[in-house]
Amino acid sequence: MARPRTFDEKQVLTAVRDQFWDAGYAATSLEDLMRVSGLGKGSLYAAFGDKRQLFLRALRSYTEDSHEALRKALSEPPRALDALRLLLDAPIDDPTGTRRGCLMANSTCELGNADPEVLAHAHRTYETSTALIGDCVARAQREGDLPSGADPIALARALLAAQQGLVFMSRTGLDTATLAATAQSLAAQLLPDRTDAR
Template identity: 85%
Template structure:
């Protein structure tokens, strides 16, 4: 009879995710993974497979959690337009926090591995399509609420908003100050989500 695992799988995945997030895939060694997980090589590989499989598990966990937070933020806001504008402002809100240094793990991983690992590239594609669908649903709600033009294509606008948000995340990592980021976010919101109160 197999012995039950004496560790918390989510806690281990969170720890190795943070290691990959901080250092990247190539710069993370087996010794790093053993150190942050508190597991020996045998236990680590028996539970999760090799380094690549562990990385893919951690990446999927990250994107699942990210989509959960995005879905909650977009659906729980009283008005959809406020949620869409908050999406653009999120990188500004994080401008002095941990998120600036780290950026987006999915974007970082795609930049590092997308050309060499088809599975990472496929996961990135599916991740951004899911994000686009969630944002598109929010755009459609904003249209029903009269805050976004009915002529706008929800999917096209969602992709534009996602691209703008990811661009702001990248710009924040260059050291751009919060005031400039905020002004840029307001400019993007004015162009992508214009005020229709005067219509």
């Protein structure tokens, strides 16, 4: 009879996810995964499968957490327009975390051409993010803070592209002040002042 697991699966996935996030897929070795997880090869593979399967599990865990955080961030401010502006500020407010970039974007750049499953997951991830942001845009329109005639999904895609661009720029070592000024410029163009929208 198989022995019960004596480790926290979520904790192991988080440690493994951080390793892939820091080093990338190709540069992460089995020894790295054993070291960060605290598990032997047999236990690691018995619980999660081979390196690729473990990576895909970690990537799904990352996107689930990211979407939950996005839902929370978009729903907390009293007005939707403020939530959308905060979306562009996020890469600047947490520069230490974003210097690693977005794990989904990093993984798509590294593996998207070679691994159709990663590419398909990336597509689903960004479509879900777009839909969540689009709902917030529609709420801002109902609140009278954005023009009612604009396509919420089109604006959501533009906002997501802008936010991901800021995350990427942060990885180049761009200073915080320049990132903040860029975010403000993007917000001014994509999310006009309430008085201008009315």
